[in-house]
Amino acid sequence: MSRYKLQINGDDVEVDATPDMPLLWVIRDKLKLSGTKFGCGIAQCGACTVHVDGVAVRSCVLPVSAVSGPVTTIEGLADGNDLHPLQTAWIEHDVPQCGYCQAGQIMSAAALLSTNSQPSDNDIDQALAGNYCRCGTNVRIRRAVHTAATFYNADKGNG
Amino acid sequence: MSMNKISRRGLFKASAMVGGGLMLKLSLPVNAMEGDATTLVKSNELNFYVQIASDGQITIYAPNPEMGQGIKTALPMIIAEEMGARWEDVEVIQAPVDGKKYGLQGSGGSMSVFRNFDTMRTMGASAREMLIGAASLLMEVEKKELEAKESQVVHGSGRSMSFGQLASVAAQQPVPDPEQLSYKDPRSYTILGSSVGSVDNLVIATGLSKFGIDVDVPGMKYASYTRCPRPGGKALSFNEEEIKALPGVIDAFILQPDASSGKASMAFLRGLAALQGGVAIVGDDTWSVFSAKSKLKVNWDESGASRDQWSQMIEDARDIAAKGGGEVKKAGPAVDAAFADNNNRVQEGFYEFPYVAHVCMEPMNCTVDYRKGATADLDSMEIWLGSQFPFQVKEIAENMLGVKQSNVTVHGLRMGGGFGRRAVHDFAAEAMAISHRSGLPVKLTWTRTDDIHNDYFRVGGFENMKAAISPDGKLAAWDQHYIGFANNGKPVIGSGLRGNELPMVAFDNARVTQSMMPVDTACGAWRAPGSNTNAFVEQSFIHELANLAERDHAEFLIELMGSRRWIKDGNISALNTGRAIDVIKLAVEKAGWGKTMPEGSGLGLAFYFCHAAHVAEVAEVSVDADRNFTVKKITAAIDVGPIINMSGAINQVQGSIVDGLSTMALQEITMSNGRIEQDNFHQYSVMRIAATPEIDVHFIQSDNKPTGLGEPALPPLAPAVTNAIFAATGERIRTMPLSKVGYKLV
Ligand code: FES
Ligand code: FES
Numbered sequence: 001m002s003r004y005k006l007q008i009n010g011d012d013v014e015v016d017a018t019p020d021m022p023l024l025w026v027i028r029d030k031l032k033l034s035g036t037k038f039g040c041g042i043a044q045c046g047a048c049t050v051h052v053d054g055v056a057v058r059s060c061v062l063p064v065s066a067v068s069g070p071v072t073t074i075e076g077l078a079d080g081n082d083l084h085p086l087q088t089a090w091i092e093h094d095v096p097q098c099g100y101c102q103a104g105q106i107m108s109a110a111a112l113l114s115t116n117s118q119p120s121d122n123d124i125d126q127a128l129a130g131n132y133c134r135c136g137t138n139v140r141i142r143r144a145v146h147t148a149a150t151f152y153n154a155d156k157g158n159g
Numbered sequence: 160m161s162m163n164k165i166s167r168r169g170l171f172k173a174s175a176m177v178g179g180g181l182m183l184k185l186s187l188p189v190n191a192m193e194g195d196a197t198t199l200v201k202s203n204e205l206n207f208y209v210q211i212a213s214d215g216q217i218t219i220y221a222p223n224p225e226m227g228q229g230i231k232t233a234l235p236m237i238i239a240e241e242m243g244a245r246w247e248d249v250e251v252i253q254a255p256v257d258g259k260k261y262g263l264q265g266s267g268g269s270m271s272v273f274r275n276f277d278t279m280r281t282m283g284a285s286a287r288e289m290l291i292g293a294a295s296l297l298m299e300v301e302k303k304e305l306e307a308k309e310s311q312v313v314h315g316s317g318r319s320m321s322f323g324q325l326a327s328v329a330a331q332q333p334v335p336d337p338e339q340l341s342y343k344d345p346r347s348y349t350i351l352g353s354s355v356g357s358v359d360n361l362v363i364a365t366g367l368s369k370f371g372i373d374v375d376v377p378g379m380k381y382a383s384y385t386r387c388p389r390p391g392g393k394a395l396s397f398n399e400e401e402i403k404a405l406p407g408v409i410d411a412f413i414l415q416p417d418a419s420s421g422k423a424s425m426a427f428l429r430g431l432a433a434l435q436g437g438v439a440i441v442g443d444d445t446w447s448v449f450s451a452k453s454k455l456k457v458n459w460d461e462s463g464a465s466r467d468q469w470s471q472m473i474e475d476a477r478d479i480a481a482k483g484g485g486e487v488k489k490a491g492p493a494v495d496a497a498f499a500d501n502n503n504r505v506q507e508g509f510y511e512f513p514y515v516a517h518v519c520m521e522p523m524n525c526t527v528d529y530r531k532g533a534t535a536d537l538d539s540m541e542i543w544l545g546s547q548f549p550f551q552v553k554e555i556a557e558n559m560l561g562v563k564q565s566n567v568t569v570h571g572l573r574m575g576g577g578f579g580r581r582a583v584h585d586f587a588a589e590a591m592a593i594s595h596r597s598g599l600p601v602k603l604t605w606t607r608t609d610d611i612h613n614d615y616f617r618v619g620g621f622e623n624m625k626a627a628i629s630p631d632g633k634l635a636a637w638d639q640h641y642i643g644f645a646n647n648g649k650p651v652i653g654s655g656l657r658g659n660e661l662p663m664v665a666f667d668n669a670r671v672t673q674s675m676m677p678v679d680t681a682c683g684a685w686r687a688p689g690s691n692t693n694a695f696v697e698q699s700f701i702h703e704l705a706n707l708a709e710r711d712h713a714e715f716l717i718e719l720m721g722s723r724r725w726i727k728d729g730n731i732s733a734l735n736t737g738r739a740i741d742v743i744k745l746a747v748e749k750a751g752w753g754k755t756m757p758e759g760s761g762l763g764l765a766f767y768f769c770h771a772a773h774v775a776e777v778a779e780v781s782v783d784a785d786r787n788f789t790v791k792k793i794t795a796a797i798d799v800g801p802i803i804n805m806s807g808a809i810n811q812v813q814g815s816i817v818d819g820l821s822t823m824a825l826q827e828i829t830m831s832n833g834r835i836e837q838d839n840f841h842q843y844s845v846m847r848i849a850a851t852p853e854i855d856v857h858f859i860q861s862d863n864k865p866t867g868l869g870e871p872a873l874p875p876l877a878p879a880v881t882n883a884i885f886a887a888t889g890e891r892i893r894t895m896p897l898s899k900v901g902y903k904l905v
Contacts, residue, residue, distance in 0.1 A: 001406060018406050018446075025446040029381065034373035035366020037575070039520055040607045041449070044840035047520060074366030087364040094356040094806045097814055098227030099363035100370060100520040100575030125849035132840070134520045134576050135227045136817025137810065138851035 004064050008033070009076025019065035023057075024048045026064045027073060035074040035103050039132070046131030049104040050074075056111035058130070074103035077110060085151035086110055086144070093144040097135035105131050109145045113152055119145065203330035205286040207260045208238055208279075211330075215310060215323030217244050220254035222261040223271050224547055225359070226577030227814075228869040229807035230271045232358045234279050236804055240350040241283025241343060242290070243307030244322065251358040256549045256569040264571070265548040267582055267684065269770040269867030272803060273731070276865060284340040286329075293328035294320050345801065352860075354806035359573065371545035371572045374526040374602060380409060382603040383448035384589045385455055386437040386613060389464035389833035390679060393436035397457040402440060405454065407447025410597050411440045420559040420588040423551060427582075427652065427684070434559065434588040435613075441597050445604055452606070465679035465833030469619070473511065475676055476642045480509055480623035485640055485674035488658050494670040497636030503627040506707045510696040510893045513827035514619040516843060517685060521545065521575020522610040525552075525590035528600035529560070539566040540591065545574035547582045555588050560595050578818075579684030583615050611843060612835045615683025616828055618644050618654045622696040632708035634719065637662055637669040639697075644682065645675035653688035660693055661768070662701065662719045664726055664734055680830055686818065687870035690769040694874030695823070695881070695895060698765035702882040703891065712764050712882070713747045731771040731866060738798045739766060741859055742775040746796035749857055750777035759783060760791075761886025765878035772871035773798040776816070778852075780883035787905045788887075788897075790820060790852040790880060795872060797856070800863035811868040812856045819876030821846035824897045824904035850904050 001016050008031060015030045022041075027033050027050070036059060039047030043058040050059045053069030077084045083091075086106050096102050105128060112119055112127035119127070124145050133141065202212035210218040219238050225231035235251045238244075254261050262278070265271075287307045294312035295302045297320060304315050313319040322329075345351070362368040387393065394413045402411045414437055421433035438457055442448040479485075497503055526543040540562045542552055549571035556562040574581050590603035605613070621642040629635040643654035655673050663669040685691065705715035723737030743766050747753075752762060760781040767774055779792040793816050802808045825844050829836045837843040881892040884902070894900050 021446045025444055029444040032375060040840045042839050090364040091360045096360055096363045098576045099368055102363050103366045128848045132845040134845055136814035138817055138848045139813050139854055
């Protein structure tokens with residue numbers, strides 16, 4: 001058992017964990033942030049996607065001892081009171097069915113939009129290739145990412 | 160932590176950005192967990208489903224479990240419509256599991272809308288009459304001069320009072336006699352039939368929605384469970400000292416199988432929920448019990464374990480098909496004569512479909528707090544889980560551990576997928592036994608491997624088909640031999656023919672026989688049981704026959720329907736050939752049936768009737784020389800009566816089509832000496848987003864009662880795609896998944 005200092009959603013936290021404990025379980029069981037989901041544990045489904053240093057990673061295979069930067073989870077994606085454009089677009093397009101995969105989908109899409117604010121269908125397919133949706137909301141996910149991109153750009157223009 | 164930075168104010172800002180004609184409800188519930196319904200400020204209760212606060216907030220309780228099918232939104236919409244409420248004023252809360260108040264709180268068989276429509280209307284109309292009664296008192300006018308709309312009761316003179324102003328007086332009004340209630344004219348509906356966003360979208364998009372796996376109760380510990388890799392095996396001993404010495408491990412012990420948990424009042428569940436033998440590990444967090452699980456060395460007693468072997472089953476089925484025979488389900492008068500007639504042309508085909516798993520995105524899990532009482536009849540239990548029939552776990556608690564059902568509290572949480580898997584509660588039996596044995600509140604979480612290995616699979620099977628076409632291109636004889644699976648002599652769920660399928664239901668000279676092979680692998684309900692495989696065989700073979708007859712497929716299919724009629728008048732489970740013909744015609748029209756297709760491309764059609772729904776689908780597919788195939792577009796035409804929530808309905812159809820494609824293209828579970836050979840998603844994959852087709856959905860909103868959409872759009876997908884591949888390539892596919900016969904979905 002060792003002590004690890006992490007920055008999660010802007011807050012500094014310290015946790016006691018074995019070095020091999022994946023970030024996923026630190027977030028869920030130790031920090032009680034349950035928005036990040038467990039789906040496979042082998043980097044196949046994307047349910048556990050979070051950002052480390054702004055990059056989308058599969059937290060189920062990232063040992064806590066290897067976390068090298070600030071972590072953002074779905075709970076930290078909104079900017080204070082304001083939803084992230086993807087969250088708004090997800091609601092507008094009524095994307096979720098069971099909803100279990102959606103935090104991972106949104107986090108993968110958010111990483112895409114932060115580097116590519118006008119993604120093509122192909123860009124979206126690439127960025128979300130690691131995220132399963134067992135309920136088959138794929139059609140709406142694509143549309144919602146496009147809509148979010150327009151919000152995103154409008155926001156930047158206004159800012 | 161930054162968990163709850165989102166405020167109502169921020170959300171209203173979001174709502175201003177939202178358009179697109181979708182009705183939205185943007186407020187953050189006090190707490191997304193059902194258990195906290197009781198902590199809400201008690202407002203004026205008009206009935207078990209409806210409360211109205213003096214500030215105008217309307218709370219509607221959603222009775223049935225939500226697994227992604229949209230029922231938590233759809234049923235409250237019916238109440239709100241009939242009340243005259245504005246949807247924006249409605250907050251939906253999952254009702255507690257309480258059959259006395261809320262009836263059969265189950266989700267399965269796509270029947271929730273049909274079964275509950277009248278009750279929901281009654282609850283809404285009853286609340287509306289109580290509000291009008293209150294307004295008549297307070298405004299001193301006749302009830303018949305009043306109308307409820309937009310969350311107000313309005314008088315002909317223009318005076319009005321809001322629901323909030325009326326709420327406390329309305330709650331004191333006598334409950335109207337249901338026989339005396341009148342209902343809105345559907346033409347005046349403002350909520351039903353519109354597009355309403357799911358009530359939980361906001362908590363889902365912000366990560367605050369609580370699924371079973373997210374439950375956290377005071378003092379809770381974490382558990383894993385490991386069964387014998389060969390189903391039916393029992394644990395004799397394990398490396399107990401080594402496991403208990405691992406970091407974060409509190410306890411580890413063997414559980415013996417217990418058949419008593421398999422008693423159930425619902426017939427289809429009987430025998431399914433039995434506790435299987437295995438090793439439980441309890442620890443401080445999920446990772447500790449998962450990593451300890453991976454270090455387990457168990458000595459298993461496999462004397463009673465499954466020896467199922469899929470490759471052998473395929474060989475046996477071919478032998479059975481060659482011999483013929485089987486139990487006769489239907490005996491057409493002149494089937495053999497039609498085959499013997501040299502003027503007829505004959506087609507034969509042997510079809511195969513595999514076992515498949517549910518792989519709900521949320522692996523099975525259950526949290527249980529067993530509390531020992533001063534005397535045995537005071538033992539109690541609190542259970543948290545996502546379940547399609549949550550009340551069923553109370554029976555397991557009583558049958559297995561002797562806890563009186565009245566001492567069991569069940570919290571039904573949102574499910575990360577159900578598809579039939581969460582109708583069976585073997586994982587809940589495990590969690591109960593672990594909490595009971597350890598004396599601790601525990602959350603049992605399955606690994607993905609547990610979730611696949613311990614599934615109640617969609618049963619695989621085979622059908623040997625033969626038919627004759629007369630010289631004038633008409634169906635002359637149909638011979639269908641189903642080779643499926645039985646356990647203890649009883650066909651497992653989804654195996655076999657019901658006799659209500661096409662063409663035999665509308666065509667006399669058909670022989671239908673059935674043979675069953677024994678199986679030990681657990682089978683269960685998987686989205687549209689039976690239909691999802693029968694549709695593939697029957698609708699593919701009808702296409703084979705249309706080709707043999709050199710007829711247009713759509714025309715041939717419509718001809719098989721015969722005259723427009725309801726096979727059993729008034730019975731929603733019976734095919735209505737008129738509705739069938741209408742959806743087929745609409746699907747082919749919208750898909751551009753008959754247009755010239757480029758080289759390597761084709762259109763394929765299929766129709767299926769199940770769950771009271773008539774569905775036709777046309778697939779547009781292209782195939783390259785290496786058998787890489789792309790499904791470009793699916794056009795679906797559907798008659799499920801009037802639509803409750805247009806956005807939710809389309810979502811279900813899109814999802815069923817993606818699910819159907821993913822399954823038919825990629826998925827197969829195989830058994831080797833009883834062991835399930837697929838361990839995780841690297842060996843059992845789900846379709847990736849790039850392969851998603853365009854999906855074009857059309858509804859015929861016929862004048863029938865509304866029925867459900869969670870399942871019926873799935874069955875026609877597979878044959879529509881293989882028929883399109885035939886149109887593109889001339890190659891007939893009679894085996895699922897397509898990956899097994901060299902086709903790759905791209
Ligand atoms: S849980 Fe991490 S990718 Fe599936
Ligand atoms: S919404 Fe259920 S898995 Fe994506």
